[in-house]
Each structure stands twice: as structure tokens, then as C-alpha cells.
Amino acid sequence: MKSDVLIIGAGGAGLTAALHAKEKGVSVRVLTKEYPTRAQTCMAQGGINAALGNNGEDSVAAHIANTLKSAHGMANEDAVRHLCQSAPEAVEWLDSIGVCFSRTKDAKIAQRSLGGASAPRACHAQDYTGLKILHSLYDKCLSEGVEILNEKFLLDIITNEDGVCGVSVLDIRSGEVEIYESKSVILATGGYSRVYDRYSTNSTASTGDGIVSALRAGAKLKDMAFVQFHPTGLKNSSILISESARGAGGYLLNSKAERFVDELRPRDEVARAINEQILNGEEVFLDIRHLGEEFINEELPQERKLAKLYENIDPLTDLIPIKPVAHYTMGGIEVDKNSSTCIKGLYAAGECANHGVHGANRLGGNSLLELIVFGKQAGQSAAAYALAHNAAHTAVENIDVNKYAQRDDENAIELDFYKIKEEIGELFYKNVGIVRCEKDLLLAQDTIKEIQSKLYLMGAEDTSKIYNTNRVEFLEFKNILELCAYVVREALNIKESCGAHYRVD
Amino acid sequence: MKITIQRESLHSYEVDLEDVTLLEVLHKIKHTQDSSLTYASGCRSSVCGSCSMRANGREVLACSYKVQDGDLIEPLKNVSVIRDLVVDMDKALSFNAKAKAWSLVSGEVNSVSQENEKLNEVQSDCILCGSCYSACPVYAVNGEFLGPFSLTRVWKYVSDVREEDTKEKIDTIQTNGIWDCTLCNECTVVCPQEISSKADIEKLRARSAMDGYFDPSFSGGFGGGFSFDGSPSF
Numbered sequence: 149m150k151s152d153v154l155i156i157g158a159g160g161a162g163l164t165a166a167l168h169a170k171e172k173g174v175s176v177r178v179l180t181k182e183y184p185t186r187a188q189t190c191m192a193q194g195g196i197n198a199a200l201g202n203n204g205e206d207s208v209a210a211h212i213a214n215t216l217k218s219a220h221g222m223a224n225e226d227a228v229r230h231l232c233q234s235a236p237e238a239v240e241w242l243d244s245i246g247v248c249f250s251r252t253k254d255a256k257i258a259q260r261s262l263g264g265a266s267a268p269r270a271c272h273a274q275d276y277t278g279l280k281i282l283h284s285l286y287d288k289c290l291s292e293g294v295e296i297l298n299e300k301f302l303l304d305i306i307t308n309e310d311g312v313c314g315v316s317v318l319d320i321r322s323g324e325v326e327i328y329e330s331k332s333v334i335l336a337t338g339g340y341s342r343v344y345d346r347y348s349t350n351s352t353a354s355t356g357d358g359i360v361s362a363l364r365a366g367a368k369l370k371d372m373a374f375v376q377f378h379p380t381g382l383k384n385s386s387i388l389i390s391e392s393a394r395g396a397g398g399y400l401l402n403s404k405a406e407r408f409v410d411e412l413r414p415r416d417e418v419a420r421a422i423n424e425q426i427l428n429g430e431e432v433f434l435d436i437r438h439l440g441e442e443f444i445n446e447e448l449p450q451e452r453k454l455a456k457l458y459e460n461i462d463p464l465t466d467l468i469p470i471k472p473v474a475h476y477t478m479g480g481i482e483v484d485k486n487s488s489t490c491i492k493g494l495y496a497a498g499e500c501a502n503h504g505v506h507g508a509n510r511l512g513g514n515s516l517l518e519l520i521v522f523g524k525q526a527g528q529s530a531a532a533y534a535l536a537h538n539a540a541h542t543a544v545e546n547i548d549v550n551k552y553a554q555r556d557d558e559n560a561i562e563l564d565f566y567k568i569k570e571e572i573g574e575l576f577y578k579n580v581g582i583v584r585c586e587k588d589l590l591l592a593q594d595t596i597k598e599i600q601s602k603l604y605l606m607g608a609e610d611t612s613k614i615y616n617t618n619r620v621e622f623l624e625f626k627n628i629l630e631l632c633a634y635v636v637r638e639a640l641n642i643k644e645s646c647g648a649h650y651r652v653d
Numbered sequence: 654m655k656i657t658i659q660r661e662s663l664h665s666y667e668v669d670l671e672d673v674t675l676l677e678v679l680h681k682i683k684h685t686q687d688s689s690l691t692y693a694s695g696c697r698s699s700v701c702g703s704c705s706m707r708a709n710g711r712e713v714l715a716c717s718y719k720v721q722d723g724d725l726i727e728p729l730k731n732v733s734v735i736r737d738l739v740v741d742m743d744k745a746l747s748f749n750a751k752a753k754a755w756s757l758v759s760g761e762v763n764s765v766s767q768e769n770e771k772l773n774e775v776q777s778d779c780i781l782c783g784s785c786y787s788a789c790p791v792y793a794v795n796g797e798f799l800g801p802f803s804l805t806r807v808w809k810y811v812s813d814v815r816e817e818d819t820k821e822k823i824d825t826i827q828t829n830g831i832w833d834c835t836l837c838n839e840c841t842v843v844c845p846q847e848i849s850s851k852a853d854i855e856k857l858r859a860r861s862a863m864d865g866y867f868d869p870s871f872s873g874g875f876g877g878g879f880s881f882d883g884s885p886s887f
Contacts (some may be wrong), residue, residue, distance in 0.1 A: 182693075183742060185781050186701040246756035246813060248770060248777040255766040273777070279700050280777050284756070287806070291755035298743065321735055351695040387698050454698055457674070457717055566684040610689040615736040618688040 151177040151295075152534035153527070154330030156302050156315060156358055159187030160278070160516065161498025162336035163285040164523030165530070166294045169334075172531035179300040179317060179328065181353065181620075184286045188338050188351050188499070189519065192278025193390035193450060194262050195270025196242075196520070197513035198235035202256040206267035208232050215514060218264045218414045219507025220647035222371070226485065227504045231514070231521050238520040239271050247284045249273050250447075260447070261395035262512035264414040268395075270513040275390050275450045278516060300326070301620055302357050305333060305365040311492025312365075320620055323613030331534040332493040334526045335362060335481060339499035340631045341375070342624075344474035344581075345573020349381050349388035355624040356631045358500045362481045363630070367489040370482040370502040372631075373638035374648045376510055377582050378475035379418040380434050385458040386473040389451050391415070391512045393436050396447060401467065402430040416509040416648045419472035423582040426471060433467035472582055476515060478506045478648065479635070487526035493533055497526035508647020562605040565625045572599070572632060580636055585653040593636045600629060654722035658690070660737045675726065676704055676715040679738075691737035699845055702782035705729055706738045712784035712843040729787035745786045745800065752799045753825045754806035758815050769814045776809035776853060778846040785840035785850055797829045801840035801850030804831060808853035811860060823857070823864050831857045832868050 152174035155162045162178055170176045180187070199206040211232040216223055239257065243249065249271055250258035259268045273280040289296065300317040303325065307313060314329040337358025341350040348354070363369055379400070380389040394400070394411040400418070402408055402425050409421035422432050436444060441464055444452055448463075455463050480502035487495045487503070497503075498519050505518060575595055579588035603626070610618035645651045656678060657665045666682050676694055683690045695701035697716045704715035707727045732740040749755075785801035792798045799807075807826055811819045834854045841849040858868070 182695060182701075182703065183746070183781075186695045186703050188696075190700045190780070191696050191698065240762070243815075244756075244758050244762045246758070246810060246815065248773060248809075248813075249765075251765055251767045251770045253767060255764040255769075274774070276700070276778060279780065283777070283779070283781075287749065287755040287810075290750045291753070291757075321741075351701060352697075353695055385697065450698070450700070457699075460672075564684075566688075608688070612689065612736070615691055615739055617691050617693075617739075618683075 149327065150329045151175045152331050153177075153334065153530045154179070154315065154328055154332070155334045155336055157187070157336035157338060157498065157500070158184035158296055159336060159338060159498060160189035160282055160285060160519030161523040161526070162187075162334070163282070163289050164520050165334050165336060165497055165527035166289055167285070167292060168524045168527030169531040170292050170294055172528065172535065174531045174534050176294055177328065177330070178289075178294060178296040179302070179315075180296065180298055181301045181320070181357070183298050184289070184296055185283055186353075187282060188354055189282040189516070190279045191349070191351060191388065192516050193275040193388065194392045194395075195260060195272035195277050195513050196239060196281070196516035197265070197269045197511070198239040198271055198517070199232065199267070199269060200236055200239065200257065200259060200271070201267070202252055203259040203268040206269055208235070210266050211235065211269060214265050215505065215511050218509050218511040219505075220509060222507030222646060224504030230485070231503075231505045231517060234521045235517055238517060238524075242281060242284065242520065245284050245288045247273065248280050260392055261412070262391045263394065263412045263418065264511050265513065270392070270395075272392065274446070275392065275448050281516060301623060302337065302361050305361050305491075305494065307365050307491060307494075312494040318620070318623070321615055323616060331537050332495065332530040334530050335494070335496040335500050336498045336523065336526070337500045339477035339480070340628070341474040341477055343572070343628050343631050343635065344576050345570055346386055347573055347577040348474040349378055349386055350475070355627050356477070356500070357624065357627050358496070359481055360627040360630050362489065362494070362496065363634070365491060365494070367491055367494065368482040369634065370479060371508075372479035372635050373642055374478035374508050375474055375635070376415055376476040376478060376648050377419040377472040379415055379422055379472050380470045381473035381475070382455065382458050383469035383471050387454050387458055388475065389434060389455070389468060389470060390448065393434060393448055393451060396436070396439055396443065398434055398436040398439065401433045401435050404430070414509055415512065416650070419582050420650060422470070422472050432470055434470050435467050436463050437465060437467075474577070476510055478502070478508065478510055479638075486529040487522055488529060493530075493537070495526040495530045497522040508649060559604050561607045561609055563602060565606040565622055568599060568606070569625050569628065572596070572628065576632065580639055583650050583652050584639055585651060586640070589636055589640045593633075593640065596629065596632045596636060600633065603629070654720065656720060656724045656726060658738070659725070659727040660690070673720065674716055675708060675713065675718045675720045675724075678720050679715060691739050693739050700780055702780035705782035705784045705787070707787065712787050714782060714845045717845060729783055731787055731789065731793050732783065740783070742781075742783055745783050745802070746781065748799045748803035749806055752803040752807050752830070753822055754803050754810060756810055756813070756816065757818060757821070763815050763817075765814055772812045773809045775846070775848055776805050776812070779805060779848055780846060782845060784843045784845065788839040788843040790837060790839065791833055791835055795829065795833060798833050799826060799830045804834075804857060805848055805850045805853045808857050811857065819860075820864065823861050823866070826857060827861065827866055831861060832870065
């Protein structure tokens with residue numbers, strides 16, 4: 149099973165990388181633990197930033213300035229410049245592959261305001277922007293004959309002294325461990341917001357598998373303590389209500405029906421303001437009633453549907469109960485200006501990577517953008533690397549697939565990892581969440597250490613080889629646990645407040 | 654409340670939850686009663702298409718269906734079951750490529766007006782959950798039928814003003830495609846995104862007629878594609 153470029157993850161970044169790598173004439177294979185169109189990308193609602201100025205004056209310079217400001221000085225200016233300068237071309241490319249963007253009256257791509265932006269800059273397709281981008285990328289991959297293999301769970305990145313040479317995966321359907329050899333590998337495996345378990349807007353699949361595998365293989369991680377809490381998750385289900393609701397003039401109200409913050413400040417500030425209200429015993433609501441039925445149905449149809457389903461309320465006539473929840477992880481695998489990690493032949497793009505463009509707080513509308521801009525960069529870089537190393541593949545040797553046997557030991561299962569996963573989510577939301585202090589962080593760290601020391605008492609009870617989701621979820625749990633330890637250690641090390649990492653002590 | 658799930662055999666579970674989605678109930682069972690229960694899920698907000706299954710015979714997304722006491726939960730039909738409620742979507746998905754449901758734009762991109770965009774706004778909401786293949790009686794008997802979501806996808810691109818050359822797409826869907834549909838509308842009824850593949854297939858038929866194609870079931874016996882009164886038979 150050999151390829152020139154192997155891509156792990158089939159969301160926006162992975163599929164974009166595949167298309168651009170393929171264009172360079174190399175063989176490309178994509179592996180995903182789900183199916184391509186089930187990736188986290190499909191959940192992005194708000195839009196993709198590009199300074200097109202279709203709805204009022206805007207400039208690339210303003211986009212750069214807004215991104216840097218939101219990042220609280222922690223972003224890499226060159227990377228931000230590249231991101232923002234490439235944005236118009238990225239949107240043009242998406243238009244050319246058939247993305248059904250909403251349009252203005254004069255037949256241009258429609259743009260709207262998100263928090264922290266000085267102009268309406270987010271190109272969108274109603275509130276289905278990510279869905280429509282992802283599906284168009286998928287269709288394009290089919291037309292280009294990109295090979296996509298579904299339901300393969302990443303275990304390890306295999307390296308030797310010359311760099312990367314492939315990966316091992318668990319085929320979820322058969323339960324067998326498989327080895328895929330490749331000259332270069334791109335990780336596009338998404339973020340780790342699900343360390344917060346049900347206090348996250350994300351898909352249950354956002355468990356940072358690629359980041360943990362990269363760490364084990366010797367890659368460096370960066371800014372792992374920086375987690376973005378989206379101000380408006382639905383109160384009961386943590387389901388996302390897009391920032392565009394506030395961009396369009398939605399209010400945040402407390403139980404006394406008072407507004408308490410400028411709704412269009414960057415996400416970290418708004419999330420903290422809401423958190424403070426909740427800690428003071430207030431309930432917090434999003435109010436979009438005054439925006440009117442026509443507007444809500446046209447611009448926010450998904451939000452209306454979800455609020456009805458999960459909160460039993462209709463945003464046309466009712467207030468929407470909300471709370472801030474984990475939404476995006478700024479931290480990730482450190483990469484250079486070619487999307488290369490410190491391991492030769494290993495690249496990363498999308499939420500799992502850290503290109504230094506988000507710093508301490510990502511600007512809304514920049515995440516879909518990074519998928520397209522850096523997905524392209526990673527695809528081209530990995531293809532160039534594969535072409536430059538045209539000699540025979542370095543064979544993967546001495547891989548003992550037995551080491552992935554269902555349990556490493558003979559201990560009986562005494563602890564329920566599902567329950568512990570939930571408890572960790574709760575603990576992290578409270579102690580490693582929107583506001584942090586040394587005492588809380590230390591408690592979280594101790595708890596994680598204790599859980600790690602008892603890991604041998606946990607495991608998958610289900611022993612089936614065929615499609616064992618209990619086993620897959622346990623593997624994800626182990627990844628979550630490693631990430632938790634890493635995140636809390638970093639959070640303890642950063643004593644100063646900065647963006648999403650807010651120390652109250 | 655009690656729900657019954659079709660696994661290798663029927664299993665009943667008692668859960669202490671009310672007014673919740675089916676997906677929440679499945680999670681509860683898996684996490685507290687039976688860790689071997691197998692189903693797929695992802696976004697919990699009806700956009701990833703992972704958790705399609707059947708409740709009392711009707712296709713639903715587990716994340717948007719509110720469970721009722723006594724419900725019978727089964728996997729999708731017309732597709733091979735891998736385990737419990739998890740099915741193999743590869744075959745249904747392969748029809749997107751067979752139907753060439755993709756963009757062929759090259760060079761300068763036509764601009765799209767607000768009106769143009771509305772032409773395929775709903776079609777581009779598809780989440781590929783596969784409910785329509787499960788409900789389709791034609792696909793049940795003809796495993797080569799291109800099927801509802803892939804034909805909707807073809808219409809999405811055919812109706813897109815950015816696509817200049819749609820002839821190849823129309824050519825591709827003549828066999829095991831638009832004329833095999835009985836217009837029974839089951840796909841429309843079960844679609845969680847309110848897409849009507851049936852209506853899209855009718856539009857593709859009209860477009861095919863413009864390209865000189867006729868309903869093959871009327872050709873031969875009825876004078877080469879025209880019905881008794883001489884009007885085209887699409």
C-alpha cells in the first residue's frame with residue numbers, strides 16, 4: 149500500500165491538500181476515520197474571510213490588522229500576511245469548483261460581519277458554509293480520482309532516520325491493523341475541543357488523534373493551552389449558534405433583560421463577559437427576535453432548526469438560552485512556512501496544525517480560510533518533497549502490529565472510561581476553561597495524573613473485531629488524556645493572561 | 654421508556670430519559686448499559702449525515718428524532734449492515750462518481766446572481782445521509798440505479814450557471830438513471846434537509862428532452878418516444 153503523498157483526514161484541509169498534491173502529478177491517498185463529508189468542517193456556519201469588499205469597503209491590510217489584534221500579539225505576522233493575502237484567491241478557487249455561496253443583488257459573493265472584523269468580510273452560504281465547501285471539495289476529489297479510504301483510525305506515524313515513511317491505522321470495519329507506506333504524510337486530523345467533552349460545539353470525533361500521534365513521533369506542539377470558547381453554544385446541548393447572529397445585530401441579554409457587553413468584540417472577550425454573568429447567577433440569552441422572520445429564514449435557517457430541536461424554543465419569538473463552550477483549539481502541531489513539521493516529510497494543515505495565524509485567539513471566519521490556504525500549501529509542499537525523494541520507498545520495517553492488541557495487560561476492567569471522560573470534560577470546563585488560576589489548574593493536573601495512573605484499569609469491554617466503536621472510543625479517550633496532561637501543563641507555565649488563556653490570579 | 658433495537662436480533666432497553674433525541678438515548682445505552690451497541694454519530698446537529706437509521710420503519714437522523722416509548726430502531730435498508738445500526742455507505746456514495754456529479758468549470762467563472770443561486774440552494778444542502786437510498790423502492794430492486802442523492806447532485810451542477818457544458822452529465826444519467834425512477838416521492842418524504850430528489854429527477858428529464866432524449870420505456874412500441882397524441886413522453 150504505497151503512495152507518494154498520504155493524507156490523514158478528509159475534512160476541508162485534507163481534501164484541499166489532496167487536490168493540490170494531485171495537480172503536481174504525484175499519487176495521493178486519503179485516509180479518514182469517518183467519511184469525508186462527516187468531517188468537522190461541515191459544522192462551520194459563519195463564513196470564510198476574504199477582503200473582497202463586496203458589501204462595503206475592506207482591504208487585505210484591514211484583514212491582517214484584525215487578525216493580529218485578535219491574536220493578542222502571539223501570531224506570526226508573515227503567516228498572517230500570507231493567509232490574508234491568499235484569501236481572495238482561495239474564495240475564487242472555491243467559487244470555481246462549485247461552492248454555492250450566497251450572493252448579493254449585484255451577483256457578487258455575499259459577505260457578512262463577524263466579531264472582531266472591521267468590515268463585512270465572511271463569505272457564506274446561508275449558515276451552511278462549511279457543509280457546502282466540504283461537499284464541493286469532495287465532489288472535486290471524485291472528479292480528479294483521488295483515492296479516499298474510509299473508516300481508518302490513525303494509530304502511529306512511522307518514521308526512520310530519514311524522516312517519515314508511513315502510518316499504521318486500525319481498519320475500523322475489520323478490526324485489523326494496516327500499514328500505509330508513503331514518501332510524505334500530511335496530517336489534517338482536526339482539533340481537540342472534545343477534551344471538554346459535552347462542553348464543546350464540536351463533533352464527537354474532534355479528539356486530536358493526529359496531534360497525539362505526531363507528538364509520539366517526535367513533532368513539536370505549540371500554544372496548546374489556547375482554546376477558543378465560542379460565546380454562543382446552546383445551553384443544554386452546546387450546539388453552536390453562529391456568530392453571524394450577533395454580526396447581524398443579535399443581542400446578548402441576562403435574566404434581567406439587560407445587555408452587558410458589546411456583542412461584536414472578539415470571542416474571548418465576549419465569552420468571558422458571559423461567563424461572568426453566569427457565575428453571578430444570571431442566565432444568558434441570545435436575542436434575535438428583532439431581526440425578523442425573513443432574515444432569520446434566509447441567513448440562519450440551521451440555527452432556527454437547532455434551537456427548536458434542542459431548546460424547544462423558536463428564535464423568532466423566544467430568547468435563546470446560551471453558554472460559552474469550547475469551539476476551536478488554537479494549539480497544534482508546529483509547522484513552518486511550508487506547512488512542514490520538524491520531521492522530514494511530515495506536514496500538517498487545518499486545525500491540527502499551528503501555522504501561527506491565530507495566536508491567542510482566532511478571528512471568526514479565519515478557520516475555513518486556513519483550511520483552504522494551508523491545505524493548498526501542505527499539498528504542494530508534500531508533493532514537492534515526494535518528487536524530490538523519487539528513489540524507492542523507504543520500507544517500513546519491524547512494525548509489530550501485535551502491540552495494538554486490544555489490551556496491553558491482563559487486568560480486569562474496573563473503571564468506566566466513558567464516565568471518566570465526562571468527568572474530565574466537566575473538570576476542564578471549570579478548571580482549564582474560560583478563566584484560569586493556579587489552584588484550579590493544579591487540581592486539574594493532579595486529577596489527570598491520577599487518572600493516567602489508573603489507565604490500566606480501563607479498557608474496551610466489547611471484544612468484537614468487527615466495527616468496535618467501544619474500542620475506537622477508548623483509543624480516542626487515551627488521546628484525550630494525553631492532550632489534557634499537555635494542555636494543563638502549558639496552562640500552568642503561562643502565568644500571564646493572553647487572549648483565550650485568561651489568568652485571574 | 655423502552656426502545657427496541659434491531660441488532661443481530663432484537664434487543665430491548667429501558668432508559669430513564671424523556672423528550673430527548675434518539676442519539677442521546679443511544680449514547681446513554683452505550684455508556685451505561687451495553688458498550689457493544691454500535692451506531693455512527695458525529696455532529697449532533699444534522700449536518701454530518703452519520704446517524705441516519707430507521708425509527709418504526711421511517712428513515713430519521715438519530716440526532717434530530719425525538720424518541721417515543723416503544724420505538725423500534727433499525728438500520729437503513731438497501732445497504733449492507735456492518736454491525737447493528739452501522740451500514741456500509743461506500744456503494745451508495747460510489748454513484749456520485751458514476752453519475753459524474755461534479756463541476757467541470759474551467760477558466761473564467763460566470764457570475765452567479767441571487768436568483769441563480771436559489772436554483773440549487775436546497776440541493777446543495779444535501780448531507781449524504783443515505784436516507785433516500787434506504788427509502789427508494791427502485792434502488793431496492795435495481796442495485797445499479799444511480800439513486801436519489803446522486804441525481805440531485807447532478808441537478809445541482811446541471812442547474813448551476815457556472816457550468817457551461819452539461820451535455821456529458823445528461824448523457825451519463827440516461828441508463829440506470831432518471832428514467833428508472835417511478836416518481837413515488839418516498840425520497841422527498843424522508844429527506845432531513847427537505848430536498849426532493851423526485852422533483853430534481855423531473856427537472857433532469859425535462860432537460861434531457863431538450864437534449865433530444867426520450868423516456869426509453871415509450872420508445873419502440875409507441876412511435877419512437879412520442880405518445881399517442883404526438884407529444885414527447887417525458
